[in-house]
Amino acid sequence: MPAPHPVLSVVVPMFNEADVLPMLVARLRPVLDGLDEAYELLAVDDGSKDQTPVLLQAARRTWPQLRVLRLRANAGHQAAISAGLAAARGDWVVTLDADLQDPPEVIPGMLEAARAEQVDVVYGVRTDRSSDSAFKRRSAHAFYATMRMMGATGAPDNAGDYRLMSRATVDAVNALPEDHRVLRLVVPALGFPSTTVGYVRAERAAGSSKYPLATMVRLSVDSVTGFSSAPLRLATWFGLGGFVLAVALLVYALVAKLTGATVAGWTSTVVIVAAFGALQLLCLGVLGEYVGRIYATLQRRPTYYVAHDSLHDGSDRAGSPAQRT
Incomplete structure (x- = not known):
């Protein structure tokens, strides 16, 4: 009997997350199982070099809703999210980082808010960022203030990549042809009806940050040049x-x-x-x-290549260029 069409897809980009992956599974599965909705967890392995692929395959043996999308090489955080959005099948799609700084326990509240208020996007907004360094908090505030000044974003303050989107929103994002896509600005730029759900941002549960200063600078440059003249x-x-x-x-x-x-x-x-x-x-x-x-x-070079999608029973989609970002 084929699996039911998922109502919810949760896209989790991962790059060398072996340290935190067992904790993520332990916290995320009870949340998703408790929704009483058909769902899929789409783990996008962004070319990990550690034990992340092994741990994902081990988790699949006992978690049938876990789907693994492996990229041939590391493409970057935003590209990995875009790969997940292009492959996600759910009527609603949540994007969530693997480091557990953004608590998965907020997902039911996001889904409830989207249905109750009949909106297309629910942004997870960090009401408390004391776990972040002072430099990161100030630089994030300066970044969003600058982007608003240039008229490049309508994103709420302290909203990152933790969000829930309707199928219409995901389809609209996937249809965009632009390169170096910065999703935290692309989604607000669509102007779809939205609301927010607040949460307290925690410290990284394990492992090291995948957003060093150089990556943050590159993301800022892409944001400025991609959304404003x-x-x-x-x-x-x-x-x-x-x-x-x-x-x-x-x-x-x-x-x-x-x-x-x-x-x-x-x-x-x-x-x-x-x-x-x-x-x-x-x-x-x-x-x-x-x-x-x-x-x-x-x-027109693809931003990433999908090497394997467990949805297709191990079939190799080598050279399949997914959506550019």
Whole structure:
């Protein structure tokens, strides 16, 4: 007898999560079994090099709703989530990290809120982030404030990648052709009806963070260049400001020459040249980021490849390019 169509899919991206995986299974399964709904847990193995694949296969022996989607190589957190969204079959889809900082016990509340308020998206909002470092809290606040200032997001404060989405939302996300997709900005940009559910963010249960500073910086750059043309306009304003300043300096130089008040000095010259050089390099860097995105889009290289999907009884989907992100 075939398994029933899942009402709920829970997508969990994993990369070297062997330390935390047993704890995740122990906490997540009772929550999902208690929903009294047909569900699937879609674990996206993002090219793990540790014992994560072995532990997932072992868990499948006693957990029939566990489905493993293995990528051929590490594609990154956002790409792994996109792979899960492209493969998920549920009428509702939850995205959840494996580190247990976002408690799975909130999932029933998300599903209840979505049905009661008839919305397409329920964001998990961190009402207490004391478990995060001060730097991470401040940098996250600055990031969202900057994105809102540029009109690039309508996401609630302190909302990450823990969310529940309707099938219509997931289909809309999967239909987007853009590369380097940042889902925490893509989903709010769709403008679908939404609500929030609060929770206390915990410390990572085990293992190490997969979001070091370099990855956070890269995500921020992708967010800015992917959702707003404000940096290009900023470069234009820098150019206009530099032109006005240059005209003012020219007028000053002419007046000084006519009045005989010229003063020779190389310091001011060096400062001015260095300042304009720095602005030009900054503007070129901004333009380079946008040109790089255009170049990557024109190449049409898939962001990830699915190596194996346990739904198909071990059949290998080698070379199957899933949705770009």
